[in-house]
Amino acid sequence: MSYAGYHFEVFGKVQGVFFRKYTVKEAQSLDLVGWVRNTDAGTVEGDAQGRPEKLAEFKEFLTKRGSPQSHIERCKFNNEFSGHKHLDYDTFEQRS
Structure with a gap:
């Protein structure tokens, strides 16, 4: 299997809204x-890796959906x- 990834x-x-x-x-x-974490600049950043088609779906989430209050x-x-x-x-986790 072939994997892909990106930093976002x-x-x-996007902070204080889950x-x-x-x-x-x-x-x-x-x-x-x-992983995903808050930045001092008020943004949220992270790395995502996995199957390319799933990463495309995740891009949609990150650019258009997010959390309900974001x-x-x-x-x-x-x-x-x-x-x-x-x-x-090994997993996808929230970092401090």
Whole structure:
């Protein structure tokens, strides 16, 4: 199996609205691995890895849905890769 991944940063009203909790739940439902955390800049960032089609669904969540009380202005993706044979994480977790 071939895996892909990316780093993401979400801008807008994404802290104090359970964004990280919903992000973990969504990632786990898509069988993705990685992490998510708040930044000092008021954004939420993380890494996501897994099957390419599931990562595409996760991008939709990060750019358009988020948590019910969040307001996403934009989401930046970088360090994208594909074709890897292994994953760097075992689970998807919330970090401090």
